[in-house]
Amino acid sequence: MADSLHISAGEYTGDLPISEGTIRATGLSAVPTDRGPLTSYDPGFVNTAACRSAITYIDGEAGILEHRGYPIEELAEHSTFLEVAHLLIKGELPTGPELEEWNYQANRHRLVHENVYEIIQAFRYDAHPMAKLMASVASLMTFYPSSRRISDPATRELNAFRLLGKMPTLAAAAFRHSIGRHFVYPSDELGYVENFLAMLFQSQQRVWRADPRLVRALEVLFILHADHEQNCSTTAVRTVASSGNDLYTSCGAGIGALFGPLHGGANEAVLKMLREIGSLDRVPEFIEGVKNGKGRLMGFGHRVYKNYDPRAKVLKKAADDVFEVRGTNPLLDIAVELEKIALNDEYFVSRKLYPNVDFYSGLIYEALSFPSEMFTVLFAVPRTAGWIAHWQEQLTDPDQRIIRPKQIYTGHERRPYVPLDQR
Numbered sequence: 001m002a003d004s005l006h007i008s009a010g011e012y013t014g015d016l017p018i019s020e021g022t023i024r025a026t027g028l029s030a031v032p033t034d035r036g037p038l039t040s041y042d043p044g045f046v047n048t049a050a051c052r053s054a055i056t057y058i059d060g061e062a063g064i065l066e067h068r069g070y071p072i073e074e075l076a077e078h079s080t081f082l083e084v085a086h087l088l089i090k091g092e093l094p095t096g097p098e099l100e101e102w103n104y105q106a107n108r109h110r111l112v113h114e115n116v117y118e119i120i121q122a123f124r125y126d127a128h129p130m131a132k133l134m135a136s137v138a139s140l141m142t143f144y145p146s147s148r149r150i151s152d153p154a155t156r157e158l159n160a161f162r163l164l165g166k167m168p169t170l171a172a173a174a175f176r177h178s179i180g181r182h183f184v185y186p187s188d189e190l191g192y193v194e195n196f197l198a199m200l201f202q203s204q205q206r207v208w209r210a211d212p213r214l215v216r217a218l219e220v221l222f223i224l225h226a227d228h229e230q231n232c233s234t235t236a237v238r239t240v241a242s243s244g245n246d247l248y249t250s251c252g253a254g255i256g257a258l259f260g261p262l263h264g265g266a267n268e269a270v271l272k273m274l275r276e277i278g279s280l281d282r283v284p285e286f287i288e289g290v291k292n293g294k295g296r297l298m299g300f301g302h303r304v305y306k307n308y309d310p311r312a313k314v315l316k317k318a319a320d321d322v323f324e325v326r327g328t329n330p331l332l333d334i335a336v337e338l339e340k341i342a343l344n345d346e347y348f349v350s351r352k353l354y355p356n357v358d359f360y361s362g363l364i365y366e367a368l369s370f371p372s373e374m375f376t377v378l379f380a381v382p383r384t385a386g387w388i389a390h391w392q393e394q395l396t397d398p399d400q401r402i403i404r405p406k407q408i409y410t411g412h413e414r415r416p417y418v419p420l421d422q423r
């Protein structure tokens with residue numbers, strides 16, 4: 001017989017069913033709201049499942065990450081980013097012809113309307129590229145007003161291709177604007193990741209080709225960042241989607257959520273932290289400071305992983321490949337020392353704080369010649385695949401309603417208005 005949770009609160013007593021799945025969850029929405037208010041108080045939603053999802057499975061204790069059942073390690077070794085995007089969005093790995101069509105469609109939509117470049121141009125030269133990305137992605141809705149027809153599957157798919165295709169173009173344009181260079185148009189001759197690098201770094205060459213080892217390293221980084229179930233930005237996308245929004249508006253919100261230093265902004269913060277530490281001999285002092293409440297060890301800790309983040313392990317290998325081509329970075333030695341000390345320190349061990357995906361990614365991005373402001377942008381481009389998958393799942397899930405949590409009001413009791421001259 002299925003378990004149930006017996007509750008007794010005020011006048012209400014009842015048994016709430018506990019549904020079985022990867023986590024055991026009880027549906028508090030089963031409590032009739034007319035039987036006296038009973039709700040859960042769960043800031044940060046640490047113990048709340050907001051949806052059912054078939055996209056990504058994480059076992060944080062064991063350090064497992066799987067997309068549609070496939071382990072992240074195998075995808076990172078054998079797959080491509082666009083293939084993983086197909087897996088996330090369509091639910092299965094594509095056959096050969098399906099993959100060809102999928103790649104064609106995603107790459108076919110890489111061009112953006114010229115006015116989008118003007119939107120980016122309108123920013124100050126030193127504007128953060130995430131702000132330019134957020135604004136330009138949100139603006140796409142105005143170029144494709146039919147994207148608001150979210151109940152039509154064909155419209156949803158067309159706009160999914162558009163966004164998947166345009167993200168690298170917009171990200172590259174945000175970067176080129178900040179260095180005062182002309183925008184580079186996408187090229188049919190280059191694949192998704194290599195074309196992105198060309199749009200970023202092409203200078204006076206007619207054709208710009210990257211070292212294939214660096215292209216593969218970025219492809220692996222893209223695969224590792226493609227989805228991570230109900231993280232902050234995906235939750236933002238789902239929340240905005242729940243009021244009936246198009247993909248561009250929803251993902252614009254996701255980009256905003258990702259920008260924060262506790263989420264996607266952490267890779268930028270790691271590099272800043274490593275620079276501030278500056279030398280190996282200052283590492284113990286820095287660790288002591290963190291333990292005494294002076295900031296956090298950025299790139300460490302995770303809401304879900306209470307073990308080594310499986311993506312961080314794959315990243316270490318990608319870092320080796322990139323450093324082989326580009327030469328090593330002295331900040332890497334500081335990162336390795338921080339990791340060594342933290343993994344053996346009672347403060348971090350007892351709180352199960354391990355390196356997360358952001359601990360090494362910033363060092364790799366720097367070795368690939370990206371300025372640190374671009375790091376979160378490099379997270380946003382591949383995470384778009386996950387956002388699209390979740391946006392679609394949210395819109396087609398019959399259980400879902402507009403997301404509108406409750407609050408526990410802690411303010412004043414009702415009181416009369418006080419005229420200005422009496423305050």
Ligand code: CMC
Nearest residue numbers: 262263264266296297298299300301302303351356357358
């Ligand atoms: N350095 C030092 N102490 C930490 C850290 C850290 N990086 N992370 C957590 N703690 C401590 C925290 O102070 C608390 O200690 P106490 O119990 O004594 O109050 C305990 O560990 C639990 O922390 P929490 O803030 O309640 O945990 P959370 O699940 O709410 O936060 C986190 C998760 C990722 C926001 C947090 O670990 C953090 O701020 N890490 C640094 C930022 C970072 O690397 N973010 C990237 C996350 S992975 C990629 C992504 O999601 O974008």
